[in-house]
Amino acid sequence: MTPVRTLLLSTLFLVVLLAAFLWLYPHMPARVPTHWNAQGQINGYMSPQWAVGTPMIIIALIAVLAVLLPVISPRGYDIKPFVAVYSTIMLATQVVVLVAGLGVLLNAAGHTVRMPLVGMLAAGALLMVMGNYMGKLRKNFFIGIRTPWTLASDAVWERTHRMGGWLFMLAGLAMVAMAFAGSSLTLLIVVVASIVLIPPAYSYVVYRRIEKKNP
Known part of the structure; x- marks a missing residue:
């Protein structure tokens, strides 16, 4: 494109x-x-x-x-x-x-x-698109899971984005399912929190493992 x-x-x-x-x-x-x-x-x-x-x-x-x-x-x-x-x-x-x-x-x-339904479906679809392509992103300052640990290491970036891709895909599917099921706000918060908190934490864990192997 x-x-x-x-x-x-x-x-x-x-x-x-x-x-x-x-x-x-x-x-x-x-x-x-x-x-x-x-x-x-x-x-x-x-x-x-x-x-x-x-x-x-x-x-x-x-x-x-x-x-x-x-x-x-x-x-x-x-x-x-x-x-x-x-x-x-x-x-x-x-x-x-x-x-x-x-x-x-x-x-x-x-x-x-039904705007809440439309909004959740659109957001879920976007998460799935992002998850599908996330593994193809390379280290940069503007798009992707940018933490001190992913930006410090190509290996951490790649592993974090492979995991993040699956997580975003699952979160997108969950959001689409919740849109049709009329799930509670609490479940939506859990899904959003998972894609916000888990990848940065994972990048830190991977960085520490690589650092121990290659001090």
């Missing part, structure tokens, strides 16, 4: 959001629901303009970073050798924002969209 193709797809995402907004705007109220709690109750509103503007700004920022970060990566931590994987993950993240944005617009215009 070249930077030009990535930018073209990002532009397409923005056009889709804008077109949906223009089509649905006549049917939208002055205050658009944009946030839901774990019970599916609305607890946040925006104007229609901000409801579409916010996801568009986020997509645009991610698109800029997708092109900029490979250019400014320092020597020894270059993104360019795995830029196709990097671009895929960045585009997948934009797709999640696009889906959420379209869901908000459709819901505001009177179409039945």
Whole structure:
């Protein structure tokens, strides 16, 4: 995936959001629901303009970073050798924002969209995409499981990301299952905590083992 193709797809995402907004705007109220709690109750509103503007700004920022970060990566931590994987993950993240944005617009215009379900499904799918590609990431400062121990050792980076890939895949599958099962917030917190806490701890353990073998 070249930077030009990535930018073209990002532009397409923005056009889709804008077109949906223009089509649905006549049917939208002055205050658009944009946030839901774990019970599916609305607890946040925006104007229609901000409801579409916010996801568009986020997509645009991610698109800029997708092109900029490979250019400014320092020597020894270059993104360019795995830029196709990097671009895929960045585009997948934009797709999640696009889906959420379209869901908000459709819901505001009177179409039945279960936003908590859509949000969890999109987040679960993103975790699975990241898990699938995580083992192909190489040491860098911008994307992946970046701890002092993974950045200090290529071996620690590779082992941590192989484990992290499986963990993210399982977490994504669990999140999709929980979305359909209507699981509790506690279980969701456990899943999120696992992908936040386990990989850094694992990287430290692996680093210490390698350090003992090669003092």
